Amino acid sequence: MKLLVPIMSVFLMVSGFRAPEPDEEVTIIIEVEQPVAEFVDELERRFPRLEVVARYDTLLNAAAVKGPVNELEKAARMETVRNQHAVTQYQTLATDEIPYSTHTLRNEMQTSYTGKGVKVGVIDTGVDYTHPDLTKNYQGGYDTVDFDDDPMETEGEGATIHGTHVAGVIAADGEMKGMAPDADLYAYRALGPGGMGTSVQVIAALEEAVEDGMDVINLSLGNDVNGPDWPTTHAVNKAVEMGAVVVAAAGNSGPDAWTVGSPATSSLAVTVGASSMKTEVPALKIPGEKQSINIQTLSGSVPWSLKKKYPVVYAGTGEKEMTDARGHIVLFERGGLPFFEKALKAYQAGAEAVLIYNHEEGSFSGGLNGSRIPIPAASLTKKEGLWLKEKAVEQNQWVETVMLPEDEQVAPFSSRGPVTTNWEVKPDLLAPGVAVWSTIPGGYTPLQGTSMAAPHIAGAAALLKEAHPDWTPKEIKSALVSTADVMEGKGESFLPTEQGAGVFNMEEALQPPLLFHQEDMVIGKVEGRLERKNLALTLENRTDEAVEVRFQQPERKQGETWELPLPFRLEGNETKEVSIGLGLNGSFLDDGVQEGYVSFQAGGVPYHVPYMYVNQKSTYEWVSGFEFTQRWPAGEKAEYRFHLSDPVDGIVIDLYRAGTMMWAATLVELGEQEAGMVEGEVSVKNQDLAGMYTAVVEIVHGGEKASYAFPVYIEGNR
Structure with a gap:
């Protein structure tokens, strides 16, 4: 098959593009029909100007090839070439706030399991393996950015801290204790300076991790493609089939629906959204105004802890000279200068704090690129920024910082499901992802994002693997999902496409009395007016004692008719598949996503199985x-x-x-x-x-x- 060379590669989560010159070097992934080694030998013989930067023979039969566009065009005409893939861009998923630590969870778990003997791979920006809390557990890894055996975090320009933070949540063993402090830690650097990388590095890192025999692989990275068909997602599925538990961060594009991105769209991965613990959050108030504005500090910022009232000065996008901002909070619009340069300019002008509001609708997550300044910097939505500009700047009002109580909830930034095409519920479950305290090169800092939630589950998977060495990735995922606790909001539960099965419960997951397997509970898309769906749920009694299973009807919804099993006895150590029928009348159902939980009790213990379907059309x-x-x-x-x-x-x-x-x-x-x-x-x-x-x-x-x-x-x- 003759293929074309990409003149415009799709770089996800990054704006801007141009076409390369014929002699400019680019990189593409080429799938071939013959053995990869034979293809590479022939390629190197016929095209000496091309460089093979990665070979894939475990999850894909392909090679990543770098070279001039005109030479790549010739190589793409080789008869053995089967397909090509554009090189997509991935980045870390994090920001920053008030500290929360894995100490809290470990103290609550009261378990003797520590992940001993379990191999955990962190595919990320690398790891500072010289950190005193990580050096004992670090066992090696690989750098698929520089292609060497030194997966150290980027230093100097474009310095990163993300992978070290993720690694600490999983397996720190020092002043800080991670979820699995005795796990064998491996680092695979797939994201380079600035926390950026491509599918070339990510797939190569996955291959390295699988070939090195990782029991658990953490992917705190992602893009914004809400579909299951990208090469990285296929590679994740293959890695799970080959025996690795793959944990993927859902993304930080919430609170809108349909924002979970690849590879978190993988059916077989454990996709993790972020929850926030019950806490207090900083907010801004203006005297005489009922409205208050919750603020989110940028990654790398010191905590927002202002004690006094301050006036606000507007500084546009920051390009103009700023001479004196003493005693003021500086309000910037996003755009123009990078976040750090805005904050630095305000600090040098004597400002007390920095606020940056979005130049488009919605919120955003950003960081100071690992650099610290002594004043806090936070983000606002466009609507909040314009309101503050009108009420505080133009009317010369001072603003006050107040701390508002906040219940446990789905973090607003956490990406929501479902997934297009396969119509699956994602995320699978939640873990703490707001203001998580962990290791970074040279010390510790709090960060937030689904990047911080995922390693909690990777560490949990390591504990489960130690406790049950013979469990498969499917069983480990089922234990985490089956025992999760559905999070209750004020007056009603959060939706399944926001929280999946709920917040993970480590203590219950270690010795689950019952597992449910929900692979056959996918309902899909409903396009007819009268449809019937035949579903199946597998229940596995993990105890020696028989239990009575009783299903409860889901919340009654016009247009839905559920046919659930009558009460039955599930014997000790018995596995049983039960049939569930769902009749749908589209004439009475609202268009869009319909979702909820099929609930049952087994031995008096409640379980909640998330379901969703799309009636006619939705907003994806x-x-x-x-x-x-x-x-x-x-x-x-x-x-x-x-x-x-x-x-x-x-x-x-x-x-x-x-x-x-x-x-x-x-x-x-x-x-x-x-x-x-x-x-x-x-x-x-x-x-x-x-x-x-x-x-x-x-x-x-x-x-x-x-x-x-x-x-x-x-x-x-x-």
């Missing part, structure tokens, strides 16, 4: 992962590729000039398409289309239209 994006690639050197042919979450009646792809947004050409017109990958080839010859464009993919389904815009660069014909 139908088109994602759009790629546009072009042949070199002539550039006469181009290939398009994207993921479609639902079948459609028709698709049109138009090009609009970047900037003016004037229509330029219609690239593609397609008829009916099934869900999944949509790809094809188009001619750009003699169309005078050189330049930057916005490609608008318009879909038609049932008389309705929706459109999605993606940046595209087309090189002129040569």
Whole structure:
């Protein structure tokens, strides 16, 4: 199969792109049909200018190849080439707040298990293995950024701390105690300076970890593709099938639905969202105003602990000179200067604190790149920032910091499910992810994010593996999910797509009286008006005593009819599959995500199985992962590729000039398409289309239209 070389790679979670020059070096992942070693030998013989930077022969049959675009084009024409993948970008998922420590959980668990003899791999920014709390447990690893045996955190420019923090939550054994303080710790550096990396490094790190025999692998990284079809997700699934428990952070794109990103969309991974403990959080109040604003400190900031009232001065995006901000809080708009430079400029001008509000709707998580200044810096939403600008800056009002009580809850930044295409509930469960205190190079600091929640579960998995060496990844995941505690909000529970099965309960998971296996509880998408779903739930009694199992009807919802098993006896050590029927009448159901819990008691112990389905349509994006690639050197042919979450009646792809947004050409017109990958080839010859464009993919389904815009660069014909 002849493939195209990517002229525009998709770098997820990073904005901006351009087309490389013919002689510019890029990296792609090439899947082949022959053994990888044979392909590499032939490639190196025929194309000496190309460099093989990674070989995959465990989870994928592929190689990552770096070199000039025109040489890669020739290599892609080799008969053995089966497929190619754009190199996607991954980054860490963290920010910062008031400390919470794994000491709390270990004291509550009262267990003698410490993870002894269990191998845990941390795929991240590397680990400072010289840290006194980590050096005893560190056993080695690999650096898939520099491709050597030294997975140390990045130092100097672009210095990182993330992987060391994650490693401490899992296995610190010193002044701080991690979840599994005697586990064997391995580091796989897949994210380089600034905490950035690509699928080349992530897949290579997964391969290294599996080949090194890791029992547990932690992935506190992610992108924003809410679908199950990306190469990294497939690699995660394969790693689990080969015996590793893979724990993935859900992402920090909450509180909107459909924001869990790959590889956390993996069906087999344990996907972890973040919960916050009952605590007090800083908020800002203005005299005479009822409204208060909760603030979220940036990663690397000192805690927000102002005791006095202060005036607020507005400084735009920070480019202009700032001479005197003594005794003020400086309010910036996001954009222009990096966060650290804004904060540093304010500090040098004498400011007491820094606030940065978003330049688009919603909240954001950011950091100071590992650098510290003595004043706190925090983020606001655009709405909050504009309100503060109007009420405090323009009306010359002073603001006061107050501490507000906050109950345990799903952290607002924690990404929500479900997942498109396979329509699964994600995350699987929650763990503490707000203001988690852990190790960093040279000391300790609190960070927050689902990156901090995931290693709690990785450490928990290590304890389970020590306690039950013969358990499979499926059994370990089931123990964590079956024993989780559904989190109750004020007046009602949080939704399954917010919390999965709930907050993990380590003590219960170590010796679970019963496990439930919910793989056959996926309901999917409902498009007919009358449908029946036949589901199955497997119950496994882990005790020697028989228990009576009693199901309770889910909360009554018009349009749903549940057929649940009658009470029955589950003998000691018996495994039983029970049938569950669900009748749906779309005429009475609201469109969108319908979700809840199927609950039952076994021996008086309550269990809650999350379920969800989509009725007719919802708010997820139908088109994602759009790629546009072009042949070199002539550039006469181009290939398009994207993921479609639902079948459609028709698709049109138009090009609009970047900037003016004037229509330029219609690239593609397609008829009916099934869900999944949509790809094809188009001619750009003699169309005078050189330049930057916005490609608008318009879909038609049932008389309705929706459109999605993606940046595209087309090189002129040569």
